[in-house]
Structure formats: structure tokens, C-alpha cells
């Protein structure tokens with residue numbers, strides 16, 4: 001398996017730029033972007049730029065780096081979004097709900113009880129873009 005890229009993989013295509021994303025953060029080894037079917041406002045995916053199928057397939061140094069970045073993104077969202085909590089998780093295998101077979105961490109912000117931001121948002125392309133530029137991490 002070539003871990004650099006998989007030509008069938010939608011997340012590898014996002015890394016290569018052949019599919020667009022709502023960009024949040026990038027460094028040499030990882031990329032974060034908004035989930036296109038968000039569970040709450042600000043639902044973000046964080047992926048390694050290299051293709052690994054899931055957590056079990058990914059070298060530990062990369063898992064450590066992605067978790068460090070997930071923590072930075074979450075801390076940033078406390079301020080940028082007014083989030084007050086998070087679910088941060090990864091699915092391993094289709095029986096656990098993994099659909100995209102390129103390792104990714106879900107960062108799902110939560111807000112005070114009764115906030116509409118806890119609901120599944122229906123966002124236009126423009127609204128996704130506005131949100132991403134508002135909460136981008138530099």
C-alpha cells in the first residue's frame with residue numbers, strides 16, 4: 001500500500017486539491033476542514049496528508065501529532081465559536097460507522113443546552129465558506 005496517496009480516496013483528493021474543502025488548518029503532515037454533513041455547527045475533520053485506512057493503520061507519531069492538533073483546534077473553538085464542550089473521536093471499520101477509509105478525527109463542538117448550534121445545521125456553500133473563514137486556525 002502506498003501511504004502517500006490512494007487515487008480512489010476522497011480525502012486524498014482533498015489533500016491534492018482536486019476536490020475542494022472548507023479549509024480550517026494545515027501543516028506539513030495534516031489537514032483540517034469542515035465536515036460537509038455536520039452534526040453540530042463547526043463539526044471538523046482532521047486527517048493526515050498521507051493515506052492510512054484508520055487509527056490501527058496509522059503510525060503512532062502521526063496519531064500523537066493529530067491529537068495535539070485536535071486539542072489546538074478544540075481550544076481555538078472555545079473562543080472562535082463559543083463552544084463549551086466537544087466530542088472528539090475516530091471510527092474504525094464499517095461496523096463502527098467508518099465510511100471514508102482514510103484515517104480521520106471528528107472534532108464535534110457542543111454549546112450550552114438549548115443552543116441551536118447543537119442542532120444539525122443546513123448550510124449553503126456561502127455559509128460554509130463564511131464559517132470556515134471565521135474559525136480558521138492560523
Ligand code: AMP
Pocket residue numbers: 010019021033034035036037038045090091097098099100101
Ligand atoms: P466516518 O463515518 O467516520 O467515515 O466519517 C466520514 C465523514 O466524512 C462524514 O461525517 C461525512 O459527512 C464526511 N465527508 C464525506 N465526504 C466529505 C467531503 N468531501 N468533505 C468533507 N467531509 C466529508
Ligand code: ZN
Pocket residue numbers: 005006009010011012013050051052101102
Ligand atoms: Zn486517502
